[in-house]
Amino acid sequence: MYGIEQKLKITRHTERYGTASCCDAFDVKARTLRRWRRLYREEGAMALSDGWKGVSGRKGGREAPSEVISFIRDYRQDPRHLNAGAGIIKSALSGFCERRGYAPVSIATLSRIIADDKDKMRTAPLRLNRLGKAKPLLPKNSRHRKPKPLEAKTVGDVAAFDSVAYRAYGRRVYAITAIDLYSRIGFAMMFSSKSARSSAQVLRGMEAFLSAPIQTILSDNGSEFEGEFARVAADKGITRFYTHPNCPQQNAVNERFNRTVREAFLETHEDWIDGLQQMNEAPADWLTGYNGFRPHRSLNMTTPLTRFYHSSNGHLGCDHTIIP
Secondary structure: OOOOOHHHHHHHHHHHHHHHHHHHHOOOOOOHHHHHHHHHHHOHHHHHHHOOOOOOOOOOOOOOOHHHHHHHHHHHHHHHHOOOOHHHHHHHHHHHHHHHHHOOOOHHHHHHHHHOOOOOOOOOOOEEEOOOOOOOOOOOOOOOOOOOOOOOOOOOOOEEEEEEEEEEEEEEEEEEEEOOOOOOOOOEEOOOOOOOHHHHHHHHHHHHHHOOOOEEEOOOOOHHHHHHHHHHHHHHOOOEEEOOOOOOHHHHHHHHHHHHHHHHHHHHOOOHOOHHHHHHHHHHHHHHHHHOOOOEEEHHHHHHHHHHOOOOOOOOOOOOOOOO
């Protein structure tokens, strides 16, 4: 937007009249002005040109002697300061560099050296399962995260799964929920525990409910969506995507369905919490009302069944079929 001469003029204007005046006069952010002033002060006017990489030809060099890198790795693997951060390592590294005659390493460069390492110089603690055996370490990014955007173009393209825990009268019940992102057809079953076997049962039930094969599954990283659930999905050739940890907003459609299940069904049927069979019979009628009569703003105030029957697929696989 600005050439080197204009940036130099703006920088000098900032030094004379202040940042606030310059932001109003030239429509430049204060952060950008501070960066230009720093470059001009440290490296001269040429540093204001686009694509400037510094006098050395590289900005923020990360090269370091092999002894320095070995010291950083050994320090982070020492049990006394396991996986220590750059700020903690800096004081010890400064003394090491001074004794060996190496140039001091800044905290920023130290952080980049650690980040560039293949395993981040990190030592993972040994974790045991319930049988006392060591759990295998999963490679980083082994799970396929939800892409942007994840669109459903027809029934069964993407189904989102999640679980809801509800407690009443000293008892706990878990609802495993699923919703088709195209038609917003919802499905839920109640269980005494949220296990992979229960989730696999919901997966089979959801496909039968939709009368259409599910192509893609979106879920969180809970253990109830591994094990048998993962095997059933793999046998059916279903693509799986996971939300990022602590990001429920990535599964927003199902999270909103969970709220409806909790408020409109679980809280009104908590007297039945001792009888799971009875609670699993009740959702059939409740899901009929949710899918057949409840309009959704995301569907332009139509019902999920209306959207379902306007799609290319055929018949909804449930006993309570309503033609809108």
